[in-house]
Amino acid sequence: MRILVSGTGVAGLALAVELTARGHDVSLIERAPEFRTGGTPIDIRGDALGVVDRLGLLPRLRELSVDATESGVFVDADGTAVARVPAEQISDSDDDLEITRDDLARVLTDQLPSGTPVRYGDSVTALEEPDGGGRVDVGFLSGHRESFDLVLGADGLHSAVRHLTFGPESGHARHLGVYLGISKLPPEGAQVPSQFYNYPGLMAGIMRFKGEALAFFAFRSGWIDHDHHDLAAQKRILADAFAGHTEWEIPRLLDAVRRDPAFYFDAVSQIHLPVWHWGRTALVGDAAHCASPLSGRGTSLALTGAAFLAEALDRHPGDHTAAFEEYTARQRPYVDFAQASVEEGADVVVPATWETIHARNASVGGPEAPVESVR
Known part of the structure; x- marks a missing residue:
């Protein structure tokens, strides 16, 4: 045919x-x-x-294949590792492949x-x-x-x-109450794990793989009516969501968003x-x-x-x-x-309260050694 x-x-x-x-x-x-x-x-x-x-x-x-999240860690406002990313909770088997x-x-x-x-x-x-x-x-x-x-x-x-x-x-469409933003960062040669910082309802992170790096953002929000082809509007929405946050690497990551002509932003939704x-x-x-x-x-x-x-x-x-x-x-x-699997994913990626952030960190355990900030 x-x-x-x-x-x-x-x-x-x-x-x-x-x-x-x-x-x-x-x-x-x-x-x-x-x-x-x-x-x-x-x-x-x-x-x-x-x-x-x-x-x-x-x-x-x-x-x-790459390892972008399996060795990743959650960090506090100073960049000190406080917990590991629970890769086993989101994998179907040991054979899962990340690429x-x-x-x-x-x-x-x-x-x-x-x-x-x-x-x-x-x-x-x-x-x-x-x-x-x-x-x-x-x-x-x-x-x-x-x-x-x-x-x-x-x-x-x-x-x-x-x-x-x-x-x-x-x-x-069913909006799941979360938005994602992704932007390119300059390539990084350092062999350090991906890092993710949480504040209630917010996540900012650096995802590293193959010497490359991405700025990764997530935030909880009700539906925001916007044109998903309007790049400037999308950048404003993300900047507003993280306004006033100067902890960890957030200012540097937001600067990368402002400069990125291929910035990705969208609602987390289901069809x-x-x-x-x-x-x-x-x-x-x-x-x-x-x-x-x-x-x-x-x-x-x-x-x-x-x-x-x-x-x-x-x-x-x-x-x-x-x-x-x-x-x-x-x-x-x-x-x-x-x-049906997304509710647990939202609580891992972008917990809504300090209580749920601490509970998540405690449930997966801290890493063996702190990870330095890559400022």
């Missing part, structure tokens, strides 16, 4: 790899103007490890057949199924129009394909839909069922979802509805588990 995949994140790339390997003609479209880089390291866990193993990618991904998003994306991209069409700086603006639904006529932001047998939305939390198929995001398909269109990954970064399972859900959908299309040639229903039935238990 001729298939359009909207989005070149992990879900979109994994779909393209799975589908092209089965002989489908796949085109990729991405709203961003170029291949997206950056972001915190991500985890591949549980049955998603079997997916990348079947694709022959597991040995290479293990070679590229940078960039490395995973590049490994998946290298698996695509040469010449696979990828169009950047464009997005889907219209979906129509004329003549009894034998195809999907797609309109694009660029003004281009094209027809496909299937359209698969893998375009993330703010999915354009989902909006066109199921309506505004507000009807399906809840009763179904993930309509006609010849289906959703995969965060577009269908975002569990939020607090679950630590978004990448794994993207990989299993891509595999299950591609396998279902194989098993139901000529019957996309049956394939979509099988994909949903196989993926739904993974989604339900991931979406």
